Amino acid sequence: MTRKRYALFTFIILFFTSQFRPTLASPEDNLRKKLDSYILTAVKAGFSGAVLVAKGGKVIVHNGYGLADREKNIPVKKDTVFDIGSITKRFTKAAILKLEEQGKLKRSDPLTTFFDDVPVDKVGVTIEHLLKHTVGLHEYHDTKGDFEEMDREKAVKTILNQKLRFKPGDRVAYSNSGYTLLAVIIELVSEQSYQSFLKENLFKPAGMNRTGFYRDSLWKEDEVAVGYEGKTIGKKNSPYYWPHMTWALVGGGGMVSSVGELYKWIQALEANKVLSEKAKENMYDPQGRPMAYAGGNDFGFSAVVFEFPVEMNYIIVATNAHDNMSAPSLGKQISLILKGEEPQIKRPDELKERSAIARKWGLPNSPTGRRASVILETVNRQDLDYVRQFIEENLTPSFISQFSMEEHLSFFIKIHDDMGEIELLGAKKTSEFKAELLIQSKNSGRSLRIFFELEAEEPHRISGLSFKEELE
CATH class of the missing domain: 3.40.710.10 (DD-peptidase/beta-lactamase superfamily)
Structure with a gap:
């Protein structure tokens, strides 16, 4: 191979390898993708609005999500007010x-x-x-x-x-x-x-x-x-x-x-x-x-x-x-x-699921309303998998650790056995993160009052829960 041909061959190789070399994503790009991915899961859970995130004084996210006007199908833009x-x-x-x-x-x-x-x-x-x-x-x-x-x-x-x-x-x-x-x-x-x-x-x-x-x-x-x-x-x-x-x-x-x-x-x-x-x-x-x-x-x-x-x-x-x-x-x-940490609400769509349950029980779509509705749903269902999921996803770790999982499960199953299918007679919010519920058995007419408290920090899990029978 002559020198000219060799030089041309080398040039062609270098040109194509430079054109097709994979581009590594920057830390900023990775962060942007992670933020976008999380916000989109929030959109699936019902979030609509605008978000701006700046890191080190540089804007890395500035977008609108969901609808600004549902009737007219107008999307939220980054400059929507x-x-x-x-x-x-x-x-x-x-x-x-x-x-x-x-x-x-x-x-x-x-x-x-x-x-x-x-x-x-x-x-x-x-x-x-x-x-x-x-x-x-x-x-x-x-x-x-x-x-x-x-x-x-x-x-x-x-x-x-x-x-x-x-x-x-x-x-x-x-x-x-x-x-x-x-x-x-x-x-x-x-x-x-x-x-x-x-x-x-x-x-x-x-x-x-x-x-x-x-x-x-x-x-x-x-x-x-x-x-x-x-x-x-x-x-x-x-x-x-x-x-x-x-x-x-x-x-x-x-x-x-x-x-x-x-x-x-x-x-x-x-x-x-x-x-x-x-x-x-x-x-x-x-x-x-x-x-x-x-x-x-x-x-x-x-x-x-x-x-x-x-x-x-x-x-x-x-x-x-x-x-x-x-x-x-x-x-x-x-x-x-x-900060490089995992979000506390890993699945924003859980909020949507709890919102649907809150509507079923006629409770407000708020932290206390959503948690209250899940408590009611758990008492109303004799489903060990559902009860276990309720305990793992809704109670604080410190509250869970007070009893064994078997004790938690047996407690809810006993409540269900005693009450059967229930109806909600009343709900009262006693402070920002405390509330009480009054339920009644549809079979026996027996009444039970439920007291619960939420942690103040997101995601507002249940930090205290107690039941008291209502005497006639």
């Missing part, structure tokens, strides 16, 4: 810090600086108390829900007349009412409406030109998600059609935004476009620890933002079908995947 609930409070807080930065107020200012006739028990209450939920105010000041007709004067009078639950500063008790007072202070000091002040001083410098409030004219109808799996209000259960905010809600909720817009807010804060470095310190944990803030309502919406400022990792989730899989639930699982 949602009601973001109490995440609004982050912006109310930022507005107060902005006014302090402008020298127009101080966080140490008492309520008496802004309001006349402040009751004696609230004279020492400061803006700082309101920001930190340490006043002792009640959670709400409305009696009919978020859309109750209420003007500013009535809201202030109602809130100031509340009987405090504890001495200001003694402890923390979450209060929407406190943030409504902050919104009033923003209006009094700025001489602008609360909405106008936020739009001009926060949204605009952050480049958030698609963030607003209920019934704003910023969006077309198809760009706003419709809420499902909850209460409904108005012509269509969407912030596009909902009434304008009243002072039952101002300051504590009412904002509408997208996951991308909320990421713009994070970037604007980092770049000091909205607040100075000094003012911004009060928005974050002083030790740089991770933060999570969430919002939701009774109309199907929920949203969450997870911030890991040291790693520059961020997770933003918004959903319009809260009861299927809430934004905080999905966000928490994504945070575990980002």
Whole structure:
């Protein structure tokens, strides 16, 4: 073979081997695939919404999933907007810090600086108390829900007349009412409406030109998600059609935004476009620890933002079908995947299965409702495999370890033998993660009360369960 032919032959081999060399997926690609795969299983379980995930300050997932409007078959897009609930409070807080930065107020200012006739028990209450939920105010000041007709004067009078639950500063008790007072202070000091002040001083410098409030004219109808799996209000259960905010809600909720817009807010804060470095310190944990803030309502919406400022990792989730899989639930699982851990809810479709059982028993599609329905189903069925699966999937490991599997199984079988087929007479939620059920045997009429408690952390497994016979 001549040198020229040999050189040409070598060139051809090198060309083809370079063209067909397998490309190794980067760690970022692998993470993206893992996140996409998990989110898609959540979609199969009923999740619909938008997700943005940034790692090291770089966006690796920003997509919409499921339907924004089921009737019109409109998919959720990455820029679809949602009601973001109490995440609004982050912006109310930022507005107060902005006014302090402008020298127009101080966080140490008492309520008496802004309001006349402040009751004696609230004279020492400061803006700082309101920001930190340490006043002792009640959670709400409305009696009919978020859309109750209420003007500013009535809201202030109602809130100031509340009987405090504890001495200001003694402890923390979450209060929407406190943030409504902050919104009033923003209006009094700025001489602008609360909405106008936020739009001009926060949204605009952050480049958030698609963030607003209920019934704003910023969006077309198809760009706003419709809420499902909850209460409904108005012509269509969407912030596009909902009434304008009243002072039952101002300051504590009412904002509408997208996951991308909320990421713009994070970037604007980092770049000091909205607040100075000094003012911004009060928005974050002083030790740089991770933060999570969430919002939701009774109309199907929920949203969450997870911030890991040291790693520059961020997770933003918004959903319009809260009861299927809430934004905080999905966000928490994504945070575990980002850390290289396995998600606690390995099969989101289990939530859908439990939701179906909850509907069968007429219980709400909530953590307590779903667990309660599975308890009822287990008592009602004499199926050892089903009972074993219930124990393994629904009880906490520490609760399971208190008895042998045989003892657990024999207990449920005995309950079934004594009761036979049952019917549910009543269900009562006694606290956020505690509830009791009253059941009756269809054969003997015997009644039994079931008490159970869930762990506070996802996936809210049963940490305590007891039965008590109801005597006639």
